[in-house]
Amino acid sequence: MITIHSKRSWLVALLIVCTCACARAQSANPIDEPGTPGEPYPHMPSIAPIGVRTGKYLDVPASSMGPAIDPAKGYRLQDLGRGLYMVTDNAIQSMFLIYDRGVVVVDVPQTLVAYLPHAIAEVTDKPITHIIYSHSHADHIGGTKTLGGHPIIVAHQETLRLLKRAADPNRPLPTITFADKYTLHAGNQVLELSYHGNAHEPGNIFIYAPAQRVLMVIDIVFPGWMPWRRFAVAQDIPGYFAQVEEIRKLNWETLVSGHVARTGTHADVDTQAEFMSDLKQAAKTALATTKLGEGLNESDRANPWAIFDNYIDRVAGQCVNALTPKWSERLGGFDVYIWDQCYSMEQSLRIE
Numbered sequence: 001m002i003t004i005h006s007k008r009s010w011l012v013a014l015l016i017v018c019t020c021a022c023a024r025a026q027s028a029n030p031i032d033e034p035g036t037p038g039e040p041y042p043h044m045p046s047i048a049p050i051g052v053r054t055g056k057y058l059d060v061p062a063s064s065m066g067p068a069i070d071p072a073k074g075y076r077l078q079d080l081g082r083g084l085y086m087v088t089d090n091a092i093q094s095m096f097l098i099y100d101r102g103v104v105v106v107d108v109p110q111t112l113v114a115y116l117p118h119a120i121a122e123v124t125d126k127p128i129t130h131i132i133y134s135h136s137h138a139d140h141i142g143g144t145k146t147l148g149g150h151p152i153i154v155a156h157q158e159t160l161r162l163l164k165r166a167a168d169p170n171r172p173l174p175t176i177t178f179a180d181k182y183t184l185h186a187g188n189q190v191l192e193l194s195y196h197g198n199a200h201e202p203g204n205i206f207i208y209a210p211a212q213r214v215l216m217v218i219d220i221v222f223p224g225w226m227p228w229r230r231f232a233v234a235q236d237i238p239g240y241f242a243q244v245e246e247i248r249k250l251n252w253e254t255l256v257s258g259h260v261a262r263t264g265t266h267a268d269v270d271t272q273a274e275f276m277s278d279l280k281q282a283a284k285t286a287l288a289t290t291k292l293g294e295g296l297n298e299s300d301r302a303n304p305w306a307i308f309d310n311y312i313d314r315v316a317g318q319c320v321n322a323l324t325p326k327w328s329e330r331l332g333g334f335d336v337y338i339w340d341q342c343y344s345m346e347q348s349l350r351i352e
């Protein structure tokens with residue numbers, strides 16, 4: 001009896017081992033495989049994290065959309081008053097100002113340069129005499145060489161420095177630079193350029209048209225939308241928060257902010273400021289209430305990068321959860337970049 005029992009036990013044991021091994025081979029249980037994805041963290045947000053594909057992004061609210069683009073033209077010309085116009089494809093924006101002897105263009109995006117001469121020709125046959133660079137980034141001024149001619153190019157001195165470093169023939173160097181303020185008088189038209197420090201990148205300026213009451217500041221405010229990832233890749237996040245407040249307090253009627261589908265209003269800037277305030281608070285709370293090393297594999301405790309990755313992932317998850325109910329239907333693209341904003345915010349709060 002004992003022998004039979006032992007044999008049975010051995011067979012049962014063998015069967016269990018085989019079953020487990022086969023199951024593991026089939027599912028490749030990732031918990032046991034270093035470096036492969038494991039179980040989701042507890043309280044994982046419903047918004048897909050970075051690197052996880054979603055079947056369908058959230059619908060964009062109607063308030064985030066702009067006027068339609070005529071597909072035959074490919075661009076839209078918006079009259080901002082008294083000879084000032086915005087040109088856009090509803091993804092990126094440029095401006096031009098007509099004066100008695102010519103045209104001043106503000107930014108020449110790579111993706112708009114083919115449309116700009118047509119847009120200008122709709123309203124004037126005067127030549128382009130000046131270009132103003134809002135900042136050095138190629139998506140906003142990389143069409144300058146293609147536009148041609150020999151215009152005077154005005155930019156901040158930091159933009160000159162960055163463009164010298166970039167040595168990009170598509171972005172010719174500015175011919176006039178300034179440090180704090182520069183007023184461009186073109187015939188009877190005026191543009192006031194001013195520098196408010198680093199936020200998006202050094203050299204990014206405010207461009208104000210006083211007669212039209214139009215303010216152009218690029219890559220800071222996103223009317224109706226979640227900012228592009230990581231506060232639109234702001235190089236100084238406290239500086240970015242400060243510039244949103246400055247834009248909010250200035251006296252203007254229309255904001256040209258560089259991207260998305262329409263111009264901005266003061267209500268748009270208020271909404272973005274409110275979102276950023278909620279985001280800061282959510283990240284602060286998550287940092288204060290999340291415990292370091294919870295749920296970490298014991299054998300990873302000697303790996304400080306792993307300890308922080310695990311901690312920061314849980315902080316970001318809590319931040320996303322806190323913001324989703326109020327903001328997911330108010331801002332276009334909330335789900336696209338909310339994880340990026342939470343990661344960026346928690347890092348800024350820890351180290352800046």
Ligand SMILES: [Zn+2]
Pocket residue numbers: 135137140200219
């Ligand atoms: Zn930029």
